[in-house]
Amino acid sequence: MSAEDIERPPHRKIIHIDMDAFYASVEQRDHPEYRGKPLVVGGGPEGRGGVVATASYEARKFGIRSAMPSKQAVKLCPEAIFVFPRFAAYKEVSQGIRAIFARYTDLIEPLSLDEAFLDVTEDKLGIGSAMEIAKQIKQAIKDELRLTASAGVSINKFVAKIASDMNKPDGLTFIGPSSIENFMEKLPVEKFFGVGKVTAQKMKGMGLHTGADLKKLTEHELTRHFGKTGRFYYHIVRGIDNRAVQPHRETKSMGAEDTFGSDLSELDEMHEELDKIAEKVVTRLQRYQLKGRTLTLKIKYHDFKQITRNQSFAIGIDDLVTIQQTAKALLEATDTTKKIRLLGISLSNFGDNQQGAVKEISGQLRLFN
Numbered sequence: 324m325s326a327e328d329i330e331r332p333p334h335r336k337i338i339h340i341d342m343d344a345f346y347a348s349v350e351q352r353d354h355p356e357y358r359g360k361p362l363v364v365g366g367g368p369e370g371r372g373g374v375v376a377t378a379s380y381e382a383r384k385f386g387i388r389s390a391m392p393s394k395q396a397v398k399l400c401p402e403a404i405f406v407f408p409r410f411a412a413y414k415e416v417s418q419g420i421r422a423i424f425a426r427y428t429d430l431i432e433p434l435s436l437d438e439a440f441l442d443v444t445e446d447k448l449g450i451g452s453a454m455e456i457a458k459q460i461k462q463a464i465k466d467e468l469r470l471t472a473s474a475g476v477s478i479n480k481f482v483a484k485i486a487s488d489m490n491k492p493d494g495l496t497f498i499g500p501s502s503i504e505n506f507m508e509k510l511p512v513e514k515f516f517g518v519g520k521v522t523a524q525k526m527k528g529m530g531l532h533t534g535a536d537l538k539k540l541t542e543h544e545l546t547r548h549f550g551k552t553g554r555f556y557y558h559i560v561r562g563i564d565n566r567a568v569q570p571h572r573e574t575k576s577m578g579a580e581d582t583f584g585s586d587l588s589e590l591d592e593m594h595e596e597l598d599k600i601a602e603k604v605v606t607r608l609q610r611y612q613l614k615g616r617t618l619t620l621k622i623k624y625h626d627f628k629q630i631t632r633n634q635s636f637a638i639g640i641d642d643l644v645t646i647q648q649t650a651k652a653l654l655e656a657t658d659t660t661k662k663i664r665l666l667g668i669s670l671s672n673f674g675d676n677q678q679g680a681v682k683e684i685s686g687q688l689r690l691f692n
């Protein structure tokens with residue numbers, strides 16, 4: 324990691340999408356007789372009783388909440404309808420929403436069946452604004468799946484997630500860079516990631532009720548009282564959250580390619596173009612903190628015949644020199660007497676260990692911010 328990597332502030336556009344009362348909304352969609360009624364999806368109140376998985380908005384008016392024992396729910400609202408979850412149906416809807424997300428970005432980090440972070444910095448469709456992308460996604464979910472979602476838009480994951488929860492249901496909330504610190508100062512401590520009931524009690528005991536109170540403590544004091552997470556609080560209360568959207572298996576490869584105005588016939592020209600393409604690839608990899616273990620070179624000849632050549636590495640790579648040299652070496656091992664109309668370089672094989680390593684690096688980066 325060079326000093327340059329640490330200092331560069333991430334300019335990201337993050338959307339957090341969360342379906343509204345997900346299981347209950349799917350049941351109301353599929354069963355018109357449940358619409359407009361207090362509906363509880365989960366274990367029933369009979370016998371030893373189950374637990375509420377999701378309550379419809381009508382049921383929430385009675386104070387029914389997720390994770391509440393169904394016996395308690397029935398006391399709050401005796402006319403509530405109880406139904407068992409149909410996970411196969413929810414999974415199908417989940418695939419539907421992910422397919423919609425994928426039209427707008429390749430960087431999707433699902434948190435559960437009905438919730439995901441999207442990094443739309445790249446703006447695949449050239450829409451121009453993250454708010455407009457969020458609006459379009461919400462509309463597509465409404466039109467195609469007949470369900471509503473709430474979206475939060477901001478420059479980092481933490482704030483986007485809080486924003487999506489602010490105007491539910493069917494909400495769309497933007498918290499921009501200039502309002503983040505002010506927003507964080509007003510936020511009650513229990514709204515902070517990782518602040519469970521015990522920590523919240525401890526904070527309140529110390530007179531810490533909001534972000535503004537947390538902000539008065541030094542990084543050292545926060546770490547002393549709350550361990551490692553204290554450092555996270557220190558940064559997050561200042562609106563700093565550099566965690567990347569982790570696409571897991573969703574991003575299979577990342578690269579760039581160029582079709583040339585006139586076919587390339589000289590090796591020098593080919594090298595020059597590969598250098599430029601490699602720069603684009605590196606910018607994208609670094610933006611998303613990805614390292615690939617396999618580099619693939621794509622060549623399309625003047626006659627539209629296409630070949631690919633690849634090389635794998637023991638560890639993930641994302642540095643310019645390695646990518647340029649590998650691409651050129653792969654090119655030189657082909658028949659370079661044929662005229663070329665397109666060259667492309669992509670990295671793949673990001674792997675799960677890789678994701679762990681990436682998380683560790685971002686953790687270390689936070690120390691320096």
Ligand SMILES: [Mg+2]
Pocket residue numbers: 341342343344345437438
């Ligand atoms: Mg939800």
